[in-house]
Amino acid sequence: MTKLLDLKSTINLPRTDFPMKAQLPSREPQQLAEWDQYGLYHRILESRANSPLFVFHDGPPYPTGDIHLGTGLNKICKDMVIKSKTMAGFRVPYIPGWDCHGLPIETKVEKDLGGKKHSVSAAEFRRLCRAFATKYIDSNRRDFKRLGIFGQWESPYLTMDHDHEAVIASAFLTFYEKGYVYKGLKPVYWCLHDRTALAEAEVEYENHTSPSIYVRFQLAQNAANGEKIPAALKGRNVYGVIWTTTPWTIPASMALAFHPDFQYAGVETASGEIYLVADQLRRSVAEACGYTELKVVAIFKGRELEATGLRFRHPFLDRLEPAVLADYVTLDQGTGIVHTAPGHGADDFRTGQKYGIETYAPLDDEGRFTEGLPEYKGKTVFEANPIIINLLQSRGALLAQGKLQHSYPHCWRCHNPVIFRATEQWFIDLQHDDLRKHSLEEIHKVKWLPAWGEDRLSSMVAERPDWCISRQRFWGVPLVVFYCEQCGQQLKDFRALRNVISWFEKEGADAWFTHSAEELLPPRTKCSCGSSRFRKEKDILDVWFESGSTSLAVLKGDMWPADVYLEGPDQYRGWFQSSLLVAMGTRGRAPYRQVITHGWTLDADGRPMSKSAGNGELPREICEKWGADLLRLWVTSQDYQTDMRFSEAMMVQLAESYRKIRNTFRFALGNLAGFDPARDMVSDAELLEMDAWMLHRTGELVAQCRAWYDAFEFHRVFHALHDFIVVDLSAFYFDVLKDRLYTFARRNKSRRSAQTAMYHITSALLRLAAPILVFTAEEIWKHFPRVSGDPESIHMTLFPAQLELAPQVDDRKRENWESLMAIREQVLKKLEEARNAKVINSALEAKVEMRAHGKTLDLLKNYSSWLPQILIVSQVRVGASNGTAPASASAASGPVDEIEIARADGKKCNRCWNYSVHVGESSDYPTVCERCLAAIAEIERTQDSAVGSR
C-alpha cells in the first residue's frame, strides 16, 4: 500500500540560487577579480590559437583626467567588436593604448611647477610629464577594466614607451629620407613678452583696445595687364578701400582679398575718385570715412575683379598687391575687402599659399621690424601702430581712424596681447610623390561605416594644406635633424641619422635631451663640407604624427594593416587622417581595411557633454550607481553611428529592461534545476511540436543576430533579443510551459521536451547576449547546466549556429503555429472582455467556444489538444460556423468567426488549478483532476517525487 503523496510536493516549481536582484555595482567587481585571477583574456586567446586572426587597433586616449562618457562609449563599442568577433570564431587580440605626449600634459605640469618651468632642465621637465601621464594611465585603466573590457591591460602600448618613441622617430626619418619633409614659414601665435610660440590652447581672449583704420590702396593702371581693367575704371583714379585693426601689419600686406560672390561697387566721390567697396557696405564706409558718394559707376562680382588681374599699389612700399579671392571675407564690418598679410594671419597664410604669395613677416622674436622704412624699422609692432597711421596719413592713404574695443588673443602666462607671426616650421609636402593623390585612392578602397565617412575624409584630405609637423615644445619626440655647425646644412646621411633610433630604443627620446649630437651620431660622421660638428634641431613632432604612427609600433608582422579602426567623428580630422598619411608615407597603403565611427555623447536635451558645460557623466559613477552592464546596455540600446543621448530617465528604463531579461533567464535556470543535458535531453524527433517550433524560431533569431553582429549593428541585436525575450518567451512560451513543467512528472518525456527546448534557447540567447551583458551572462553561465567540454567562461564559447537549433519543422507546421498565434491573440481580447464583464478572473476559469470554417476549422480540430495550453484556459470547444462572418458582437477581427467565453465546467483541481468535471473521481486524491491523477500515478511508479530526489 503506497503512502499518499502531499500534493504540493509533487509540483515542480522553479528552483535556483541565481538571485533575482542583480546588485551589479557590488557583484561586478567580484567577477572582475575572478576573471583577473583566471587570466581570462589570455585564456581566450590561447583557446583561439589556431583561429583566423582579426585585428582591431585601438585609438589611444589622452591621459589628462578621468575618462568621460564619450570615452566609455568608445571603449565599449570596441569591446563589443572584439567580443563578437571572438565569439564568431576569430582570434582577436586587444592591445589598448594611450597617447602620452603633448601640450595638455606640459601645461598641467607647468602649472604644478608654478611658473618655475625654466628652473628645471628639459630632461627633468620630461620626467615630470612622464610621471603625470603614468598616474592617469593607471586610473584610466582601472576605469576601463571596470566596464568589462577584456584586453592586454598589463602591457598596453604607450606612445612614450622607448620602443614606441623609436618607431615614431623612425617614421619621421622615413618621410625625411623620401623627401616629403621641408622647412617653411607659417604664422603661429607669438608672445612678444615671453618670446615664444604659443599653441592655440595657450591663448586666452581678453578685451583690448586697438586702432581701427580705413586705408585706400590705389589701383595700378599702368601695369602690364592694364588693358584688362574694366572700362568704367580705366584711366580713373581708383582705390580699393580696406579696414584693419592692426596697422602694423600694413608693411607685410601682400594682397587685397575679395569675396568671390559679393557685389562690389565702384562709387564716385565728390573729389572725382572712385572707391571700390562691397556694395552692401558702401554707405557705412562712406559715413565712416567722411566722403560723399555721388554715384555708383559700376558693379562687379568679386570673382570678376580677381579674374581681371587687378593690382593695387602699397601705400608706402614699392609693391603691387593682387586682388585675390577668399571666402572668409564678411560683410559684418569693414569694407568687404581685406588686406592680406600671409605672414601675420592664419587665413591670410592659407590665401597666400593658394596664390603662391610670399609669407612675409619682417619681425624678430621681440616683435621689432627688421626691415622697412626708417620711420618704423627697429620699433616693436605696438610702437609702430601710431607711426604707421601717421605714415599712411602723410601718403594720403588714410581715410579714417578710430579706436575699437574687442576681444583679442592674449598670452595665458603673461597676459600681454599676442600677435600672429610667421616662423620657421617643418612640413610634410602632400604633393611630393603624389602623397595626396595616393591617399585619396586608398581612402576609396577602405570600407567606411557609416558610408559617408569616405566622402568626409576624402574632402578633408583633398582640401588640407601641407602638414605642419613641428612644435616648439619639450614633451614629445624630437625631429631627428642635425645642422652642420660650419655650413649650416642639414645632415642627410640617413645611416648616421638612424643611429639615433637605437639610442631611443635604449633610453627613449630623452636621449635627445641628455646627449650631445656627437654622442648620438656614429663616430666620424661628417658633413659634406667636411665638418664633424653638429647642432640638434630643437623642435619636436606634432603629437598627431605620433598617434598616426601607432599602427607601425603596435601591429607587428602580419597584424598590419588592421581590420578595423573605430573612433568618434572628430577623428576624421585627427587620427583617421594622421594614421592614413603616416602609413601612406611609410608603407604606401592605408593602415586599416575598415573604419567605423560612433556618434557624440549628448545630454538629455541634446547638448554635447563637456566638462565646461557641467553636463558630463563619468562612467565610473555610472558603474557605481547602475553597473557596467547597464552602461553597456545603454550603448547597445541606441544606434551608436548617430549621436548618443544619455539621461537618468533612459537609465531607469534600461534598468527595467535589464530586470526583465534577468528574470526571464532566472525562470529558465529555475526550470532547468536538476536537468542533466547528457541524461535528460530528448532527441529532435521526440520534441513536442511547439517546442520544436520555438527552437526553430530561436534559430531564426540566431541567424539574424549573427548577421547584425557581422555588420556591427549592435542595437539591432539588443532590440531583437529583448523583444524575443519579452514577447515570445516571457509572455508566451514560458507562460504556456508552466503547466507542463510544474505539473508533469519530473522526468516525464513531455516535460523533458520542454526542458530540452529551454536549455537550447537559454544557451543560445545567453551566448548572443554575452558581448553586451558581459557580467550578467557570466553569472548566468555559472548557474547553467553545463556539459563536459563547456568552457569555464561564457566568453570562451562560440556564438550558436542556426542549424544546431533547427529540428525538422516544415513550412506547413510553421504556418500552422503562426495561425494559432493569431487565433490566440484574438481569444485573448475576448478573455479580457470576459474579465471586465466579471465572467472570469483567471483565464483558467474560462471555457472557450470557437466556431470557424474552412482551413481555420481544420486547424483548430487538428490542434485541439494544444488549444487549452496555448490559451492557458481550462476548456476549449471547437465547432463549425456557417461559413459567413457573423455581424454579432461576439465576432472579433481574426481567423475565428465566433468566440464565446463562459465559466469552465466542473471544479478547480487543487493541484494544477485547471477546471475539470472529473475532479473528485478518485477517492485517494478527491481534489484532483484526471490529468493530475495520471501524473501522480507516474510519480508513484517512478518513485520520483519533486522532493528529495535528484
Place this chain on the structure above:
RNA sequence: GGGCCUGUAGCUCAGGUGGCUAGAGCGCGCCCCUGAUAAGGGCGAGGUCGACUGUUCAAGUCAGUCCAGGCCCA
C-alpha cells in the same frame, strides 16, 4: 559662413528599389493573478513620420527650400 551628418509615438528603435488604417519594445492607464512573487499575465490610449513647397494616380520613403541639433573647419 563652409564641408559632412542627424531629426518617425514620452523614451529607444523598425519601416530595400514610393502604394499601410505608419509598426515594435519600454514607459503610461485600466484589469487579472499570487506556484517566476520587491515577480508573472492581459487589454488600452499615445504619431499632421522636424516645417514648407514641389514631382507623382500615390511620399515617412524622391527633389528643392527652410528650421532645430551634432562633428570638423573658418
